[in-house]
Amino acid sequence: MTRTRVIGSRVGLGFRCRAGVVADPKRPEGAGRMERPEQGLGEPDSHPRANGCSLTGYGALRNGYVRGLPETETEIHHIAHNGGLYKRPFNEAFEETPMLVAVLTYVGYGVLTLFGYLRDFLRQWKIEKCNHASEREEQKDFVPLYQDFENFYTRNLYMRIRDSWNRPICSVPGAKVDMMERLSHDYNWTFTYTGRVIKDVINMGSYNYLGFAQNTGICKEAAAKVLTQYGAGVCSTRQEMGNLDKHEELEKLVARFLGVEAAMTYGMGFSTNSMNIPALVGKGCLILSDELNHASLVLGARLSGATIRIFKHNNMQSLEKLLRDAIVHGQPRTRRPWKKILILVEGIYSMEGSIVRLPEVIALKKKYKSYLYLDEAHSIGALGLTGRGVVEYFGLNPEDVDVMMGTFTKSFGAAGGYIGGKKELIDYLRTHSHSAVYATSLSPPVMEQILTSMKCIMGEDGTTFGKECVQQLAENTRYFRRRLKEMGFIIYGNEDSPVVPLMLYMPAKIGAFGREMLKRNIGVVVVGFPATPIIESRARFCVSAAHTKEILDIVLKELDEVADLLQLKYSRHRLVPLLDRPFDETTYEETED
Amino acid sequence: MDIKHAKDYLYWLYYQYLLVTCCYVLEPWEQSMFHTIFITVFAMVVYTAYVFIPIHIHLAFEFFSHIYDDSW
Ligand SMILES: Cc1ncc(COP(=O)(O)O)c(C=O)c1O
Numbered sequence: 241m242t243r244t245r246v247i248g249s250r251v252g253l254g255f256r257c258r259a260g261v262v263a264d265p266k267r268p269e270g271a272g273r274m275e276r277p278e279q280g281l282g283e284p285d286s287h288p289r290a291n292g293c294s295l296t297g298y299g300a301l302r303n304g305y306v307r308g309l310p311e312t313e314t315e316i317h318h319i320a321h322n323g324g325l326y327k328r329p330f331n332e333a334f335e336e337t338p339m340l341v342a343v344l345t346y347v348g349y350g351v352l353t354l355f356g357y358l359r360d361f362l363r364q365w366k367i368e369k370c371n372h373a374s375e376r377e378e379q380k381d382f383v384p385l386y387q388d389f390e391n392f393y394t395r396n397l398y399m400r401i402r403d404s405w406n407r408p409i410c411s412v413p414g415a416k417v418d419m420m421e422r423l424s425h426d427y428n429w430t431f432t433y434t435g436r437v438i439k440d441v442i443n444m445g446s447y448n449y450l451g452f453a454q455n456t457g458i459c460k461e462a463a464a465k466v467l468t469q470y471g472a473g474v475c476s477t478r479q480e481m482g483n484l485d486k487h488e489e490l491e492k493l494v495a496r497f498l499g500v501e502a503a504m505t506y507g508m509g510f511s512t513n514s515m516n517i518p519a520l521v522g523k524g525c526l527i528l529s530d531e532l533n534h535a536s537l538v539l540g541a542r543l544s545g546a547t548i549r550i551f552k553h554n555n556m557q558s559l560e561k562l563l564r565d566a567i568v569h570g571q572p573r574t575r576r577p578w579k580k581i582l583i584l585v586e587g588i589y590s591m592e593g594s595i596v597r598l599p600e601v602i603a604l605k606k607k608y609k610s611y612l613y614l615d616e617a618h619s620i621g622a623l624g625l626t627g628r629g630v631v632e633y634f635g636l637n638p639e640d641v642d643v644m645m646g647t648f649t650k651s652f653g654a655a656g657g658y659i660g661g662k663k664e665l666i667d668y669l670r671t672h673s674h675s676a677v678y679a680t681s682l683s684p685p686v687m688e689q690i691l692t693s694m695k696c697i698m699g700e701d702g703t704t705f706g707k708e709c710v711q712q713l714a715e716n717t718r719y720f721r722r723r724l725k726e727m728g729f730i731i732y733g734n735e736d737s738p739v740v741p742l743m744l745y746m747p748a749k750i751g752a753f754g755r756e757m758l759k760r761n762i763g764v765v766v767v768g769f770p771a772t773p774i775i776e777s778r779a780r781f782c783v784s785a786a787h788t789k790e791i792l793d794i795v796l797k798e799l800d801e802v803a804d805l806l807q808l809k810y811s812r813h814r815l816v817p818l819l820d821r822p823f824d825e826t827t828y829e830e831t832e833d
Numbered sequence: 834m835d836i837k838h839a840k841d842y843l844y845w846l847y848y849q850y851l852l853v854t855c856c857y858v859l860e861p862w863e864q865s866m867f868h869t870i871f872i873t874v875f876a877m878v879v880y881t882a883y884v885f886i887p888i889h890i891h892l893a894f895e896f897f898s899h900i901y902d903d904s905w
Pocket residue numbers: 266508509510511513534536586590615617618647648649655656657
């Protein structure tokens with residue numbers, strides 16, 4: 241039982257706080273990541289089974305503590321267990337943190353924390369120059385501003401490996417990029433640029449899934465032509481003078497691409513979420529949000545003023561429990577029924593590489609008559625046979641999703657976001673959404689980039705280039721993931737997701753990995769604490785259709801070398817299906833504001 | 834050849850020690866401080882073990898042989 245607890249609760253992390261600002265600006269403070277003590281799970285036997293299905297043969301696998309399990313045959317095919325909801329195998333498994341690694345990681349953080357206290361002490365007594373923000377003289381007697389853990393972490397842990405983040409690049413972020421060389425003479429407090437450029441770094445970090453981020457080719461030419469015709473700026477909003485013929489054309493195309501009645505486009509993906517959710521729900525409504533939702537969704541949910549409840553990542557039991565409780569109990573105190581219940585999920589989760597269990601979410605949504613808001617930022621273009629996103633991936637009907645949101649920043653290599661859905665919804669948003677009324681509309685060359693790339697994916701340009709890109713991406717993803725798994729890395733997520741998180745765990749390895757890879761001319765994104773649980777630091781690769789097999793092979797070869805140097809091959813080939821990850825019962829009353 | 838191999842291996846071990854203890858990201862003066870503390874503690878543990886374990890084993894041995902002597 242003790243063992244179950246320690247390992248089960250994702251390495252016994254006392255608090256899973258993901259709120260934060262530092263290492264990766266992508267996921268700041270989350271409503272989805274409220275600090276909440278992780279309770280140990282209940283009795284192992286009484287642990288509710290995934291969707292009521294019994295995983296025959298894997299009953300004891302949950303804690304990864306079955307010895308002598310056959311090494312490879314641990315893939316879990318949920319297709320067999322979900323009453324035919326899935327039309328394809330859904331292989332999503334997460335390997336547990338090995339015990340020794342977890343302990344060593346905590347030791348590392350322990351050492352860093354001790355030295356952090358020492359340095360803080362030296363700074364306070366003015367033995368050492370204080371570089372970070374501190375209170376002014378007049379504020380000295382007030383509540384301290386920079387004493388919380390996040391600030392401590394920023395100045396004493398993050399600062400030491402800060403050189404692996406925010407590196408400026410100076411070329412188009414295609415398969416290879418040029419980076420500006422940067423030096424620090426004071427241990428990362430300040431940087432100076434040497435003026436040299438590191439040429440042809442292999443780019444494993446950009447969200448350029450289909451390879452449309454280019455400065456040559458049809459998209460660029462079309463955009464350049466439109467630029468000479470319309471100029472770059474629009475200088476007005478959609479409701480005033482900023483409604484071009486191009487906008488109308490783009491919205492028609494997006495609607496056709498998604499297979500929905502109507503669509504609306506916005507100048508920024510982030511604000512599409514954060515400004516439209518408040519237009520859709522308000523006081524007296526309930527938002528059910530995945531715990532790992534993107535910051536934009538979290539912000540939108542908070543701005544809306546609706547009550548927010550968090551369900552465990554991709555955990556349908558947790559979602560169903562919340563839905564049921566919401567209907568049974570109604571609003572707190574008054575016990576009136578909720579006006580609307582909106583479920584917020586993402587297509588591909590950008591930190592875990594997991595794909596939402598959309599068939600089950602839709603089944604639940606229909607059963608409990610709630611609404612579904614699907615953020616396809618990473619999945620549009622990247623999933624499905626013809627790049628239509630998760631809905632196509634699972635072979636579902638787009639009309640079952642009430643709000644289809646997505647961005648043009650990733651697969652289309654442009655900027656902006658869209659919302660698709662029923663005509664009434666879009667008409668309502670046109671008049672009520674802040675980013676339609678107050679924000680400047682999309683710039684014409686950007687729109688042209690989207691139009692051309694989208695037509696290309698749809699095959700309307702008369703070539704099969706777009707389709708080949710989608711297939712190439714799927715192939716690259718499978719190849720890259722398979723090879724990494726064979727090499728013995730712990731990687732997270734669905735085997736079809738082009739986002740590939742590779743676990744690093746120890747804090748020193750975050751910095752070492754970024755530096756070693758850059759030394760070998762490969763640019764990677766490493767992710768640390770505020771964006772992930774403190775122990776699960778990782779590197780995140782984004783596979784692209786622009787990567788050729790040779791490029792991927794070079795990356796894999798170098799990765800192999802770096803992994804031997806840093807001892808990163810943690811995997812013991814014991815997979816735990818996501819559904820069976822520990823699930824602390826979030827009771828309804830407990831999460832009340 | 835072999836010596837080079839051994840040297841490489843030792844360096845690799847040292848590198849692992851740096852990574853696991855997070856010495857890797859410390860500044861040089863912090864590193865030397867950490868090494869000093871680590872070596873001191875380690876040396877003391879080894880020394881204590883060397884001094885006390887034989888004594889304890891000896892005592893335990895005597896204790897048990899006593900018990901067995903009595904019971905027989
Ligand atoms: C899930 C999700 N939604 C929204 C956004 C924001 O999109 P944009 O970068 O176009 O503002 C992102 C960006 O990373 C995202 O991952």
